[in-house]
Amino acid sequence: xxxxxxxxxxxxxxxxxxxxxxxxxxxxxxxxxxxxxxxxxxxxxxxxxxxxxxxxxxxxxxxxxxxxxxxxxxxxxxxxxxxxxxxxxxxxxxxxxxxxxxxxxxxxxxxxxxxxxxxxxxxxxxxxxxxxxxxxxxxxxxxxxxxxxxxxxxxxxxxxxxxxxxxxxxxxxxxxxxxxxxxxxxxxxxxxxxxxxxxxxxxxxxxxxxxxxxxxxxxxxxxxxxxxxxxxxxxxxxxxxxxxxxxxxxxxxxxxxxxxxxxxxxxxxxxxxxxxxxxxxxxxxxxxxxxxxxxxxxxxxxxxxxxxxxxxxxxxxxxxxxxxxxxxxxxxxxxxxxxxxxxxxxxxxxxxxxxxxxxxxxxxxxxx
Amino acid sequence: xxxxxxxxxxxxxxxxxxxxxxxxxxxxxxxxxxxxxxxxxxxxxxxxxxxxxxxxxxxxxxxxxxxxxxxxxxxxxxxxxxxxxxxxxxxxxxxxxxxxxxxxxxxxxxxxxxxxxxxxxxxxxxxxxxxxxxxxxxxxxxxxxxxxxxxxxxxxxxxxxxxxxxxxxxxxxxxxxxxxxxxxxxxxxxxxxxxxxxxxxxxxxxxxxxxxxxxxxxxxxxxxxxxxxxxxxxxxxxxxxxxxxxxxxxxxxxxxxxxxxxxxxxxxxxxxxxxxxxxxxxxxxxxxxxxxxxxxxxxxxxxxxxxxxxxxxxxxxxxxxxxxxxxxxxxxxxxxxxxxxxxxxxxxxxxxxxxxxxxxxxxxxxxxxxxxxxxxxxxxxxxxxxxxxxxxxxxxxxxxxxxxxxxxxxxxxxxxxxxxxxxxxxxxxxxx
Numbered sequence: 001x002x003x004x005x006x007x008x009x010x011x012x013x014x015x016x017x018x019x020x021x022x023x024x025x026x027x028x029x030x031x032x033x034x035x036x037x038x039x040x041x042x043x044x045x046x047x048x049x050x051x052x053x054x055x056x057x058x059x060x061x062x063x064x065x066x067x068x069x070x071x072x073x074x075x076x077x078x079x080x081x082x083x084x085x086x087x088x089x090x091x092x093x094x095x096x097x098x099x100x101x102x103x104x105x106x107x108x109x110x111x112x113x114x115x116x117x118x119x120x121x122x123x124x125x126x127x128x129x130x131x132x133x134x135x136x137x138x139x140x141x142x143x144x145x146x147x148x149x150x151x152x153x154x155x156x157x158x159x160x161x162x163x164x165x166x167x168x169x170x171x172x173x174x175x176x177x178x179x180x181x182x183x184x185x186x187x188x189x190x191x192x193x194x195x196x197x198x199x200x201x202x203x204x205x206x207x208x209x210x211x212x213x214x215x216x217x218x219x220x221x222x223x224x225x226x227x228x229x230x231x232x233x234x235x236x237x238x239x240x241x242x243x244x245x246x247x248x249x250x251x252x253x254x255x256x257x258x259x260x261x262x263x264x265x266x267x268x269x270x271x272x273x274x275x276x277x278x279x280x281x282x283x284x285x286x287x288x289x290x291x292x293x294x295x296x297x298x299x300x301x302x303x304x305x306x307x308x309x310x311x312x313x314x315x316x317x318x319x320x321x322x323x324x325x326x327x328x329x330x331x332x333x334x335x336x337x338x339x340x341x342x343x344x345x346x347x348x349x350x351x352x353x354x355x356x357x358x359x360x361x362x363x364x365x366x367x368x
Numbered sequence: 369x370x371x372x373x374x375x376x377x378x379x380x381x382x383x384x385x386x387x388x389x390x391x392x393x394x395x396x397x398x399x400x401x402x403x404x405x406x407x408x409x410x411x412x413x414x415x416x417x418x419x420x421x422x423x424x425x426x427x428x429x430x431x432x433x434x435x436x437x438x439x440x441x442x443x444x445x446x447x448x449x450x451x452x453x454x455x456x457x458x459x460x461x462x463x464x465x466x467x468x469x470x471x472x473x474x475x476x477x478x479x480x481x482x483x484x485x486x487x488x489x490x491x492x493x494x495x496x497x498x499x500x501x502x503x504x505x506x507x508x509x510x511x512x513x514x515x516x517x518x519x520x521x522x523x524x525x526x527x528x529x530x531x532x533x534x535x536x537x538x539x540x541x542x543x544x545x546x547x548x549x550x551x552x553x554x555x556x557x558x559x560x561x562x563x564x565x566x567x568x569x570x571x572x573x574x575x576x577x578x579x580x581x582x583x584x585x586x587x588x589x590x591x592x593x594x595x596x597x598x599x600x601x602x603x604x605x606x607x608x609x610x611x612x613x614x615x616x617x618x619x620x621x622x623x624x625x626x627x628x629x630x631x632x633x634x635x636x637x638x639x640x641x642x643x644x645x646x647x648x649x650x651x652x653x654x655x656x657x658x659x660x661x662x663x664x665x666x667x668x669x670x671x672x673x674x675x676x677x678x679x680x681x682x683x684x685x686x687x688x689x690x691x692x693x694x695x696x697x698x699x700x701x702x703x704x705x706x707x708x709x710x711x712x713x714x715x716x717x718x719x720x721x722x723x724x725x726x727x728x729x730x731x732x733x734x735x736x737x738x739x740x741x742x743x744x745x746x747x748x749x750x751x752x753x754x755x756x757x758x759x760x761x762x763x764x765x766x767x768x769x770x771x772x773x774x775x776x777x778x779x780x781x782x783x784x785x786x787x788x789x790x791x792x793x794x795x796x797x798x799x800x
Contacts, residue, residue, distance in 0.1 A: 149708070150759070172742045172759055249743055279698070279737045321740055347743060363741040 001066025002090035003038045005058060007082050007100055009229040010043075013056035014079055016232050017047035018072040019201055020054040030069055030114040036089075037067035046118070047072060051237045052198050053118050058230040063090075069110040070096045078105050121222035121235055123215040126185050130225065134206035136167050136178045137199050139331040139358055144196035145171035155239040156199055159191035160184075168246060169196065174324050175246055175361040176331060185214050193243055194221055198236035205232040249347060250361060254340035256316055258286050259353055260309040262337045266329040268293055268305045273322035275303035281319035281365035286311050286341065295322070318344050319365040325350075328360035384559050386502045387493035388628065390524040390532035391509060393469065394540060394551075396486035397426035399519045400465050401455055412449050417442025418456040421642050421724075425457045429541055429548040460779065462486075465517060472512045476505060481628045489529055491628035506554040526557040530624035534569055562622045567594030574619050576612065584608060596620040634671060638679075639663045640727025646685040647723045654711065658786045660728040661707035665700075668730065669771055674699030676732035678706055680713040685722035692717065699734055702763045703784065706730065 017034050028050075035046040043060040046053065068091045075098070079087060082100035090097050091109065098105040137156070145153035150172075157168040164181040186192070205225050206212060213224040222235040269282065276282045276295035285292040291309045296302040318341050328350045329337065336353035350360040393399070397415040402408045414436060416425030424445050427436040434449035445452065466485040473480045476499060479491035492505050499505045506523040513521050524535025539555035541548050557565050571593050572582055584607050590596050596604075597620040605613035618624070639660045647653055657680075668675060679693035692713040700706060710728055742761030758766065773782045 170743065172761060173740055175743060244743075246743075281738050281740075319738065345741060361743070363743055366739040366741055 001036070001038055001068055002063040002088070003043055003060045004063065004086055004088045005043065005060035007079060007084050007087045009058055010087055011076075011080050013043075013045055013058045013230055013232070014076050016056045016201070016205055017045040017054045018076045019204075020047040020049060020052045020234075021072040022049035028114065028116065030110045031116075032071060032073075033069040033110040033115075034072045034075065035067065035069050035112070035115050038062050039065040046115075048116075048118055050116070050118075051195065052201070053235045054201060055233040055235070056230060057232075066091060067112055068096060069112050069115050071107060071110065074107055078107075118235075119220065121215045121220070121224075121233070122217035123222070126214045126216075128183050128185055128212050128214055130206045130209045130212045132180055132183060133212060134203055136165075136180045136183075137203050137206075139178045139333075140167045140169040140176040141196050141199050141203065142169075142327045142331070143171060143174050143176035143360075144169040146196075147171070151239055152193065152241045152243060154196055155193035155243070156196050157191060157193055157243045158186065160186040160188050163188075168243070170244065170246060172244075173321070173363050174328065175249065175359075176328070177246070177250075177359045177361075179357045181357070186216065190216075191243070192216065192221060193239040193241070195236050195239055198234055202234050205234070246361075250349070250359065251342065251347075254342055254349060256286060256311075256313040256341045258291060258309045258311040258313075258339045258341075259336055260291055260307060260339065262329060262332060262335060265291065265307050265337070266326065268307050269322060269325055269329065272303040272305050273326065275301055276322045281367060282322040282325060283317055283319045283367070284339075285315065285317040286313065286339075287315050288312060291339075316341060316343065318348060319367045320348070320362060321365055324362055328362055331360060332358055384527075385493055385496065386525050386527055386556065386558070387491055387496075388526055388529055388532040389490040389492055389502065389506055389509070390526075390529070390536040391469075391473070391488050391490065391513075392522050392524075392536045392540070393486035393513075394520040394522055395426055395428055396465075396519070397457060397462055398428040400462055401458075402428075403518050404461070408453060408455075412436075412452040414442070414445055414449075414452045414454045416454075416457045417445060418454050419644050421644050423642075427452075429543060433543055433548060465519065468517045469513055469519070469521075472509060472516060475512070476509065479628050479630060481630060489532065489628045503554065503556050506556075510553055522551055523554045524557070525554065527559060527562070528622065528624040529626050529628070530575070530619060531557045531562060531566065531622060534566065534573060537573070538565075566620075566622050567592060567597060569593045571596050574616065576616060576619075581608065581612070581616075593620050634673065634733055636729050636731040636733070637664050637667045637671075637673070637675065638727055638729030639667075640681065640725060642683075642725045643723065646721075647726075648720070650714075653714065653719070653723060653726060655786055656726055657710050657714065657728065658703070658707045658784050660726065661710060662703040662784050664728050664730055665703035665706055665767065666771070666774070668701035668733075669767060672736055673733045674701045674736050675730035676700075676734070677730065678709045678713075679729040679731070680710050680717075681725070681727035681729065682717060682719060682723050683725035684719060685724055687724070690717055690719075695732065699732070699736075701736070702760070702767055704758055704763045704766075705760070 021034060022031060031049060037044050038060060041059055041062055042057050044055060044057045046055045078098055082103060085101060087100040094109050095106050096109050141156055144156055148154065153171055159166045161179060163184065164179055165183040165185050167178045169176050202223050208227040209225040215222040220235055220237050222233060225232045272282055272293045272295045275297055277297040277300050280295060280297045283294045289309055289311055291307045293305045332350055332352050334352040334354040338351050338353050340349040344364055345366060347361050347363050350362065352358055398413050401413065401415055412430035413428040414424050414431055417423055422442045424436060424438050424440045424442060426438055431449050431452045436445045436449050462485050473488055473490055477490055477492050477495045481489040492502050495505060499508060502525050506525050510521055510523055513519060522536045522539035524532040524539060526532040526535050535555040535557045539552040541551040569592065571577055571585055571590055574593060588599055588603060588607060590599060596616065601614060601617045604617050608616065641656055641660065676699045677693055677695045679691060682690040684690060694709050694713055742759065744761060770782055
């Protein structure tokens, strides 16, 4: 195997595929590597941990077709370290030679025959505008849990709702819901649970593409993205199990509604958060036409700021995890947001004042 | 605050203050059992050790006369004293009795340092004007404890904790060849007698002199504290190291400036269990882990604490000790979270030869801070139905309910179904 290509494009595709590679490799040491194959004029790079597989491809100048498995971390670091320009990679015996400019590397390959045969994508192709999907995913994916002890919460629920697509994620402390009214990906009544890790990788590659092709199989889902330099295919296993019944948590009405400009509130929260150290929450007091933000960390100090708002309900103080609040404010769209509260121990709702497509439910922090 | 000279003036006595009292109950568990069942009075009685692998928690003076000691295996105790009556320990009753005794202490002074259920230091320097000399306070405590609780105690009175503790031992009933003789009840160590009193004691009665240190001291020809006081500090330092050597040199001169600490912050909470036969089956160990985790978590909650480091201790059939621990980012007081971590630790241990003892300990304790509340899902992931799969929110609700039920109906009223065990009472087989 021998081929030549541009360093910049190779870095992008190698990085995309290597992100699916697990550091440990688990039972299969060969999975610490990326699978490279060249034929005709295309290089295909596959990284996988068996749950998540990323196949990227790139047009290259092929000198000899062939295939090899190369340690993922090393080859990414090596290619990235090279100057822009031509890179040549060749396999000789069990060694991969990488050269660019006046630099030459040789590294041991992994046994190519050990690389598992990965399932091929299945299901009907549905084409979706990538911008809408990308934006919607970014609005909810941060609310998914990173705790593997509760696998269901590490996923994002995709469900067909009234002809559109609904995205839902929760880590049990907050819940983010986004409706994409025009996206038809699933059949009516269908719902799937996609690992948030795979969706984070998808978000990375969606940025450069206009469209994404979605194929939903029985046990996995595949996203195909064509970019300027080649293509990336993300295949992930679906999470099995029942997503919690989130609908009953969203109250139909709230007694206390505050309307507040989003950016100024976000900036104020970021400032006050500086004094919300460790587990200390940020307290929000709703007063007549004012939101009062406060953070006090014992033995460190305190911060206080007032933000103009539209409010004429009773005075109420609710404490929140500042980071969760920031993520909700970042995800909400529009110039103004509505913060709705019930009391200091009940979930609060944050939504855009202009449209109803995004909703963020956040549990308070109990302060004694 | 008074200093000593003001205090003498204030009390109008030239007498020295001797502010430290050490109160130690006489055969505490035994006497509590006899108070409940008077037919046991006068008979050799052993508390604890009713199971095959058990150890003696406390022995009556009649049994001690035959050589039975606490922490001795019940097998050995039975061999030494076949006629002894064994009763299993009942910690909740001992805790209750201990509370009553502490009420007596607190009626004298708030400066009480609890060492264990049956032992405490009191600093009475601020009580002298109210109650008279520390000697009279000591007798008052002894009488009040007898009258309100019906139990005997011995009181040591001195200028330091070290001397007060040795004095209470000297005040205890004595076991002689002819039998048990009543003790002094109260022993006063006046300043003038400190040296002679202290130096007559064997060096092993000092804190910090265990078997290893004793062997080293013996090599220096030291057997009594008096001998120790004769050894130059430099020699002690060369044998025992700087810190330990200097510390012992100071103690040997009666130099002990530790004050009575009103509250000792809890540093760890632990529970353990010794099995009657070695356990090989994972299921049995798992249910014990759930039971021990439940006990540890309940104690954490009762103290309003959360812990960050969870440790598993196993003594295997060959007596080798295995310890594993894991730290979590946010402190917990939930049994489900503790048992999940312990089961994770357990998975990495080879216990195929059998387990003799299993213990769980939690450290890295802190007070419960602000609590991030969780969303309340009605039904959640019904495919996982065991306790470990409960969400944190559900576990918190469960803990609140369990605590309420136990507060109302007693500790054994509700237990984890997976444990198949009774709740461990506070004080029961802890490991430090």
